[in-house]
Amino acid sequence: MFNDFSLSPALLKAVATLGYSEPTPIQERAIPVVLQGRDLMAAAQTGTGKTAAFALPLLERLLQNPAHQRSPRALILVPTRELAAQVSDACRVLAHDLPIRGVLIYGGVSARPQLDSLARGVDLVIATPGRLLDHLQSRAVDLSKIEILVLDEADRMLDMGFIRAIRRIIAALPVQRQSLMFSATFSEEIRILARSLLRNPVTIDVSPRNRPPELVDHSVYHVDASAKHPLLTRLIVDGDVRQTLVFTRTKHGANRLAERLVRDGLSCAAIHGNKSQGARTRALDDFKQGRVRVLVATDIAARGLDITELPHVVNFELPHVPEDYVHRIGRTGRAGLRGQAVSLVSRDERERLRAIEKLLGRPIPVAA
Ligand code: AMP
Numbered sequence: 092m093f094n095d096f097s098l099s100p101a102l103l104k105a106v107a108t109l110g111y112s113e114p115t116p117i118q119e120r121a122i123p124v125v126l127q128g129r130d131l132m133a134a135a136q137t138g139t140g141k142t143a144a145f146a147l148p149l150l151e152r153l154l155q156n157p158a159h160q161r162s163p164r165a166l167i168l169v170p171t172r173e174l175a176a177q178v179s180d181a182c183r184v185l186a187h188d189l190p191i192r193g194v195l196i197y198g199g200v201s202a203r204p205q206l207d208s209l210a211r212g213v214d215l216v217i218a219t220p221g222r223l224l225d226h227l228q229s230r231a232v233d234l235s236k237i238e239i240l241v242l243d244e245a246d247r248m249l250d251m252g253f254i255r256a257i258r259r260i261i262a263a264l265p266v267q268r269q270s271l272m273f274s275a276t277f278s279e280e281i282r283i284l285a286r287s288l289l290r291n292p293v294t295i296d297v298s299p300r301n302r303p304p305e306l307v308d309h310s311v312y313h314v315d316a317s318a319k320h321p322l323l324t325r326l327i328v329d330g331d332v333r334q335t336l337v338f339t340r341t342k343h344g345a346n347r348l349a350e351r352l353v354r355d356g357l358s359c360a361a362i363h364g365n366k367s368q369g370a371r372t373r374a375l376d377d378f379k380q381g382r383v384r385v386l387v388a389t390d391i392a393a394r395g396l397d398i399t400e401l402p403h404v405v406n407f408e409l410p411h412v413p414e415d416y417v418h419r420i421g422r423t424g425r426a427g428l429r430g431q432a433v434s435l436v437s438r439d440e441r442e443r444l445r446a447i448e449k450l451l452g453r454p455i456p457v458a459a
Contacts, residue, residue, distance in 0.1 A: 120297070323337065401430065
């Protein structure tokens with residue numbers, strides 16, 4: 092029960108408004124630890140409820156210990172703009188009745204509104220590392236009063252090459268602070284970062300390493316590379332699939348496939364790192380609202396997407412990194428719904444398939 096945590100009535104009310112009746116396992120375990128002021132290292136994927144697991148106790152701590160002046164007291168670092176927007180939305184709902192102001196900072200958009208918010212004064216900063224570092228270097232943001240740091244999807248931040256930016260940002264924080272780190276996987280690199288960042292952390296692992304969501308049916312089609320596109324169209328049309336998230340390895344591949352699917356008469360959009368933030372937000376919104384039936388995405392663009400009730404994920408190409416398979420299908424089979432993860436595997440990808448099966452600890456059934 093959320094009522095069992097020592098959370099303020101305003102936060103409990105926000106939780107009720109969101110319709111959360113029971114805490115998820117990560118929330119059950121992380122909230123008391125964070126409320127106590129301990130550092131935390133948590134293995135949790137998107138879809139586990141990890142955002143509220145850190146946002147609720149973080150807001151509670153800001154509330155309990157009000158500051159006299161307005162300079163940032165909590166910093167949430169995330170790898171992508173999409174995740175930043177999602178975390179910010181969640182915090183906005185949870186902090187609705189609280190005297191806490193936040194700012195969302197990411198690149199690819201004008202810095203002006205961010206600078207204006209910072210100048211007016213904020214308590215909470217939610218940011219991607221690159222743009223935050225810009226603001227730090229131009230002295231538009233002062234991080235010397237940060238009490239709580241959250242690194243969300245730390246593994247992906249490292250994959251995206253943010254380690255230097257992260258280290259420079261951390262160097263600007265007070266040594267005396269509470270630090271929380273969330274990561275889908277605990278690689279050696281992550282452990283090294285954790286050791287340098289966290290003090291005597293409590294470790295929570297709600298998603299044993301590399302275990303994919305339970306409620307997903309996996310299948311593989313062995314198919315020539317040139318036959319993938321017609322097969323995909325057939326699977327969507329014949330299977331009467333309402334919504335599909337399709338992964339390609341490259342931005343170029345995502346664009347090309349989206350164009351071909353449109354020519355097949357399917358409503359389709361593509362998201363990847365080359366698209367403007369506006370275009371990505373629009374595509375995601377169209378997909379979420381059901382205006383677009385197929386969303387083609389690259390791994391990085393899709394990271395952290397919160398699409399509820401997504402029944403169908405297709406790997407048009409297998410990822411290079413086996414762990415990305417687990418991240419990809421983490422978008423389906425959520426909220427107790429059964430999902431399908433279909434992989435179209437050409438001859439040159441057999442090795443990658445074997446690596447994924449090794450990671451999963453079992454073979455993926457062959458559909459054709
Ligand atoms: P996250 O892992 O933080 O991205 O959350 C995944 C989804 O679960 C989001 O849509 C949340 O709104 C939802 N969620 C988080 N906590 C709960 C809860 N205790 N009960 C029901 N849904 C939740």
